[in-house]
Amino acid sequence: MTLGLAVTGRLGLYINPDSTWFAVSMSIFVLAGAVGSFALPLGAEADHGHDHGDDHAPHVEGGGSHGGDDRPRHGPSAFGLAATVTGGVVASGVVVLTLVLPPASLSAELAMSRDVGAPPLFAGQDAVTLATTGDTSAFGVGEWASVFATTTNPEAFDGDPVELTGFVTPGDDGDFDLSRLVITHCVIDAQPASIPVLDESLPATGQWVTVTGTVRSSSDGRLAIVATGVEQIDEPEDPYEY
Structure with a gap:
């Protein structure tokens, strides 16, 4: 949204033009980070690297090991998926409306x-x-x-x-x-x-x-x-x- 307003010359209706360079550069930085975040595989944020290997894990009777990697992994819940989709639609709608509708100056x-x-x-x-x-x-x-x-x-x-x-x-x-x-x-x-x-x-x-x-x-x-x-x-x- 910030980049779109800057390209169309309307960013001055929201911020002091002296701050345009900062707003635009930070927007590019955030946009690059957002795009880069899609490179993470789904569920990677839950993996904290706690796989310590079998050499250091104490074995217990029955073949189990503490800290092993045999825990069941679950995908996102239906509620979480619905909340994600809803949030994405609402956020995208706000951005699109901001870009399409003409900005109004303070009255x-x-x-x-x-x-x-x-x-x-x-x-x-x-x-x-x-x-x-x-x-x-x-x-x-x-x-x-x-x-x-x-x-x-x-x-x-x-x-x-x-x-x-x-x-x-x-x-x-x-x-x-x-x-x-x-x-x-x-x-x-x-x-x-x-x-x-x-x-x-x-x-x-x-x-x-x-x-x-x-x-x-x-x-x-x-x-x-x-x-x-x-x-x-x-x-x-x-x-x-x-």
Whole structure:
């Protein structure tokens, strides 16, 4: 499944692309081990090599020997065989469905449910330090969300031009929030990043948009984006930031 997603370019919907090499190499290793396991004869896992030979086994009256190899061997039980077949069918079905069905990105509703109002954890003082140098051209929603939440000098960013893509969520400090899910390792640790946007238009919640505008600082020191354009777009091929 992992190899199939990597070949079709969809693995980035599940994990950070920086980890693709590790996931793919481990999948190849596991796949090779799984294929190699079929070389073992059926029942070999029960043979622990306890055949010590007749030279060292104490003989008892009646011709028997302790530790001999004359124990009856039984094949797999009907229940065990049925459980194996059922497990194989279910596991194969899950893999096939994962490969055939298109993967869905995490929704805006999930992003809002994970938004607890705390400052973002995916960027630290390094982002703010970089921003104060004036180099904010490569910043995404995640970096700007960190700057908006942690800066002690909002005037330093007043007037910075931005062009950002994200989805719309309800806002408190603006007409709406521009949001994005930021992934550190995989979708399990995805965190929402949101920045307020001031604009007369109000796209529907969950609608993807590209916002162009300028960062402005209010009299109370809050930062927001004053939009000069809000273009509604389809969900991008890579909906996450990393």
